[in-house]
Amino acid sequence: MNTLPSNEETKRLAALESYDILDSLPEQEYEDITLLAAQICGTPVALITLVDGQRQWFKAKRGLAFSQTPRQDSFCAHNIPVASTPLIVTDARKDERFRHNPLVTGEPNIVFYAGEPLVDEDGLAMGSLCVIDSQVRQLDGGQLAALKILSRQVVNLLTARRKTIQQARLQRQLRASEARFQDLVMATPAATAVFVGRDMIIQQVNPPMLAIWGKDDAVIGNTLHTAMPELEGQPFLAQLQHVFDTGEPFLHQEGVALVIENGQPKQVWFNHAYNPLVDEKGQIYGVINVALDVTSQVITRQQLAEREARFRTIVEQAPMAIGQLKGRDMIVELGNERLLEVWGKDPSVVGKPLVDALPELEGQPFMAIMENVYETGLPFHGTAVLAKLVRQGRLENVYFDFSYSPIRAADEQITGILILAVEVTGQVLARQEINKSELRFRSLVADAPFAIAVYETADLLITLANDVMINLWGKTKAVIGQKLAEALPELADQPFIPLLNVVYATGKTYHTAEQSARLLIDGRLQTRWYNFVYQPLRDGQGQVYAILNMAVDITDTYIARQQLQLSEQRYRDLTADLDNRVQTRTQELLLANQDLQRSNDNLQQFAQVASHDLQEPLRKIQAFGDLLGGQLADHTEPSVGDHLLRITNAAARMSALIRDLLTYSCVSTRQQVFDPVSLDAIMAGVIAGMHEVIQQTGARITVDELPIARGDKPQLGLLFGNLLDNAIKFAEPDHSPQIHVDYFYRSVAELPLDVRPATVAPFYHQISVTDDGIGFDKKYLDRIFQVFQQLNGRSEYAGTGVGLSICQRVVENHGGGITANSRLGQGATFCVYLPA
Structure with a gap:
């Protein structure tokens, strides 16, 4: 404890003795001041203390039983050396000066102390006017000011006392007391x-x-x-x-x-x-x-109550889930209808601890998070957090965006937790589906046979690029995550980045063909040519967020065509002087073409006449052969019957050959007028027409769903009829044929190398007829589509060798191609490709 210098202390003790107040009887004036001090400051104890050399003595006390304590235990003695400011101790238990003081550790268990020094007119501190409480407390400015004024009133009383002692005690004591009281009334705040x-x-x-x-x-x-x-x-x-x-x-x-x-x-x-x-x-x-x-x-309190009522109204009407938990036990104090819906509970949970209201939270992290918020005062925010809640009698996985915020009282003490939550289960599940779709998209991009990249945001950030695109750029995967302009600085003076900026700004797709680009490949700048597309990608609001870049390197094709054009130019230069002869020759060819057309028409007429005129004697040969065979069956040698059978069989083959030749001729010369036709309907008609053959052979035919295509219905009927007839005809002996008709949609890049369609198209219909018959050796593939070509003996498998030639001619008439694949004894597959 700090003390005054000995001379100052001697002077102070002398002044205190001059008041003749120590051990005096209680006086109402002083008691009133302690009453006012206690009432104004709201404390149970108020004291007027005077400190002599050995003790502190209470001139007036309110709320305390004893009248004095040793000076070394006195709080007021600390005011003596520093008489200009009050002594405020908010919590004596934590103050090193007082924590071991017997007045703190024992009765009256002082926690809070506020003492205004009693300083006389000479600046000497006699003691203090103090208020005491056994709990932590703080005084506002008005209360401190009142305490100071009341301390001056005590000093005034002391001063008046000393004057009264010096003068007529009894008469003037009453007037001084009255004056002091009046002054007290007028001076008190x-x-x-x-x-x-x-x-x-x-x-x-x-x-x-x-x-x-x-x-x-x-x-x-x-x-x-x-x-x-x-x-x-x-x-x-x-x-x-x-x-x-x-x-x-x-x-x-x-x-x-x-x-x-x-x-x-x-x-x-x-x-x-x-x-x-x-x-x-x-x-x-x-x-x-x-x-x-x-x-x-x-x-203010009424306004707070009104605000509390408004808060509750807002909470009840808010579109988000809001709740309020009270105390360490997290009592559900408030929960709006949305929160109860989220929890799957009814209003009966209000007033219960959260752990009892939602027992399913055990083992989940939420209680621990809230306890941490309560202890630290630090709010917690969660996004798309999974919670398992019992709703409608079953445990559900629910996702939330939520926050836990501490609720504080006026003294900044945490009294509870405020919960704000929005259920985002639908958004999370949708995002999960989007992520799955993203993975599928990335897988498709990675496996694509052409170059693909994705650039996001206006900065054209490379977020995806497959190996084909990486190789096309001549880079490594390290460019992913970089801006396109930084990853490929060689594009700086080329049009690609400005084009991408236009696509991003306008949202319009950009296509180009045979575009040259200079790229740094293998350490040197090379010029190559590409077909590419810049396709804007849009989000759920229709805003462009990225650009999909698809590119195909056509450098070899471009250079080959340029060389071809150069050759053609040289050829044109070489033949420029032959223009007159070419024109003359052209006129001759036109005349020859007209003669050829007349010859073709005559040939068509001849084929029809020949068909009729040749079929007539053949029918008579067959008819008379059958009649003669019946008449001579029992009267001639067996060899005669065999000869007659050979005659009728030869006539039948000749008749079939004539029919097939006529068909081949018609297919070859018919003018093409194509309409949309249903391949499903044509195939069904062909199968229906072969009903008897199918029944006799036990053939089983399965057909995929076939598309609509442009073509000639009769010709396509011939095509499918001949393919199915071959599949049945060339079956293994004593075996029921199993035939499958499959359909595929092919790009031109997917066509086999040996198929050269008559018309180039980006996509084709592939119709494949597969059987399990005798098959053929693949080395004969070039022969089977030639007229009159047969790989098997006529005695084993009937036929004219014209059917597959008709198939090839029909496919060529339709701008397509046909091929076959087979191994001897393992069946055959005939593949037809028609432009889509």
Whole structure:
């Protein structure tokens, strides 16, 4: 403990002795001051302490049983060396100066202490006016100011006492006490008034009380009823008279009064005390009214209550789930309808600990997170967090965006947790599906046979590129994640990045063919040619967020065509002088073509006539052969019957050959007029027409769903009829054929190398007829489509060798191609490719 220098301490103790107050009897003036101090500061203990050389002695005490303590235990003694400022100890248990003090560790268990030093006119500290509490407390500015004023009043009392001792003790003590009391009334910051007699004549009133009343000092000398007629019907006059009659003090917290201010009624709230005033004879002669205006505090509390009510209304009407948990036990204090829906509970959970309201949270992280928020005061935010909640009787996986925020009281102590949550299960599941789709997309991109890359944002950030594109750029995968301009600086003076910026800004797809680009490949700048597309990618709101780049390197094709064009140019240059002869030759060819067309027409007419005229004698040969065979069956040698059979069989083959030749001729010369036709319908008609053959052979035919194509229905019927007829005809002996008709949609790049369609198209219909028959050796593939070519003997497998030639001619008429694949004894597959 700091102490004064010995000379100063000697001077101080001498001054204290001059007041002749140590061990004096209690005096009401001092008791009133401790009462006011306790009431104003709201503490149970208030003391006026005087410190001599060995002890601190209490001139007035309120709320304390003993009258003195040793000086070394005194809090007030710490005010002696520093008399200019009050001593404030918020929590003595944590203050190194006092934590072991017996007044802290034992009765009265001091925790809070506020002492204003009692400094006399010579600047010497006699002791202090202090307030004490056994719990942590803080004083506001008004209370500290009041304590300081009251301490000055104590000093005034001490000073007056010393003067009274020096002069006429008895007569002037009363006047000094009265003067001090009046000064106290006028100087105290608390509103104070003194009423005399049962009629409550206003003897004295200070400015704070006049402010509460809304009056001026003209009311002094009037009865309270006359000065404030607005008190009629209010309880205050009756309360004052009760104190005057009984001598019982009256204390009221937050009493409300109606006063007139500037001619208008106004409600005010105040804490007020009525205490009787007693003369030297012990007779009550009046009442002192001390009041503290708490209107602002009450209005603030009412506003807080209104805000709390509005908060609850907002919570109830909010579109998001909101809840409030109270205390360490996380009691469900508030939960709106959305929160109860999210939890799958009813309002009965309000008032229960969260762990009881939602037992399914056990084993999940949420309780631990909330406890951490409560302990640390740090809010927690979660995005798309999985929670397992029992809703409608079953445990569901639910996803939330949520926050846990601490709720604080006025003293900043955490009292609970505020929950804000939005269920995002639908969005999370949708995002998961998007991620799956993204993975599928990335897999497709990685496996694509052509170059693909994706550039995101206006900065053209490379977020995806397959190996083909990486090789095309001549880079490594390290470029993924870089801006295109930085990854490929060689594009700086080329048009590609400006084109991409236009696509990103306009959202319009850009296509180009045979575009040259200079790329740094194998350490040197090379020029190559590409076909590519810049396709904008849009989000759910239709905004462009990325660009898909697909490219095909056509450098070899481009260079070959350029060389071809150069050769053609040289050829044109070489033949420029032959133009006249070419024109002459062209005219000759036109005339020859006309002759050829006439010959073709004549050939067509001849084929029809020949077919009719040749078929007629063949039919007669067959008819007479059958008739003659029947007549001679029992009368001739067996060799005669065999000869007749050979004659009729030869005639039948000749007839079939003539029919096939006629068909081949018609297919070869028919003018092409194609319409959309259903290949499904054509195939069904062909199978229906072969019903008897299918029944006889036990053939089983399965057909994929076939598309609509442009073509000639009769010719396509011939095509499918001949293919199915071959598949049945060339079956293994004593075996029921199994035939499959499959359909595929092919790009031109997917066509086999040996298929050269008559018309180039980007896509083709592939119809494949597969059987399990005898097959053929693949070395004969070039022969099977030639006219009259047969790989098997006529005695084993009937046929004219014209059917597959007809198939080839039909396919060529339709701009397509045909090929076959087979191994001897393992069946055959005939593949037809028609332009799509």
